[in-house]
Amino acid sequence: MKKIGVVTAGGDAPGMNAAIRSVVRSAIYNGLKVVGFERGYAGLIEGQIRHMGPRSVSGIINLGGTILKTVRCREIKTPEGIEKAVEVLKTTGVDGLITIGGDGTFRGASELYKASGTPMIGIPATIDNDVAGTDTTIGFDTAVNTALSAIDKIRDTATSHERIFVVEVMGRKRGFLALEVGFAGGAEVILVPEIKFDADKICERLIRAREEGKTSEIIVMAEGVGNSRQVADWIAKRTGYEVRLTVLGYIQRGGVPTARSRALASEFGHHAVELLLSGEKKRMVGIRKGEITSIDLDRSWKEEKKLDLKRHKLAEILSQ
Ligand code: F6P
Secondary structure, rough: OEEEEEEEOOOOOOHHHHHHHHHHHHHHOOOOEEEEEHHHHHHHHOOEEEEEHHHHHHOOOOOOOOOOOEEEEEEOOHHHHHHHHHHHOOOOOOOOOEEEOOOOHHHHHHHHHHOOOOOOEEEEOOOOOOOOOOOOOOOOOHHHHHHHHHHHHHHHHHHHHHEEEEEEEEOOOOOOOOOHHHHHHHEEEEEEEOOOOHHHHHHHHHHHHHHHOOOOEEEEHHHHOOHHHHHHHHHHHHOOOEEEEEEOOHOOOOOOOOHHHHHHHHHHHHHHHHHHOOOOEEEHHHHOEEEEEEEEEEHHHHHOOOHHHHHHHHHHHHOO
């Protein structure tokens, strides 16, 4: 192994830059050359390459987004796209590729491995935390804290005006972000796609809470549940209370990565290089019960990660 590539793909996540820095410097420390493929798999297919020296990653550990840029690339899902990417990997002469992203990124990497035989190591980075084989992903902690600080501010108005606030958070089809934000934010209700909710029961709970002395409530709703406008309107109609909706949106994807996101990215990047050096062909790095580990790359996107239902129940108990 003499030369490796690194690419960020799919949605950006805070801490991706810390992961690039770690990959580049760990590789150079071990005598490897590194090239960065720009603009995700789209740039890889087009051969957009950047040579990465140790100084190319200076001053980025604290930056959100990704200096290599990223694209949601459809072409990598086609046989033609894979063929072009394999050709670029060959002409660039990389002996291994480190892909930083989510399950879609790893699916692409698995296809690339099948077609090229080039070793592929995945580093999980997504605010959704919806990747099997790792307890948490790069960017998740930052997104949780960003959403949390927004909710803390919203609570001021909720309390002052005695309102119910529905706060929609991201997470794609899963409720990991909503659950963590709702749990830490003391939300009265947490709506996630994994748990079917009974709208009548929720309204009854809200009414009972008011009768028992509560004067405001926060409902954290994962985007994967459905139309938050409809949910807010329905609750207003059914309960008669004042309800407002806030959709947090892309502020959750950006910003300065937290210490946890940076540290995780630094550990993951280093371990990914070590896996390539030890001859691994297709793995995804992860953290489980505090330990840096790895699983087969295919499992990371074929298996479904379970939501902690006990945590959801506990959030409900504690928000009475
Ligand atoms: O995967 C991260 C994420 O922000 C999801 O939470 C969200 O559903 C999606 O990306 C939005 O995708 P896009 O950036 O393509 O609009």
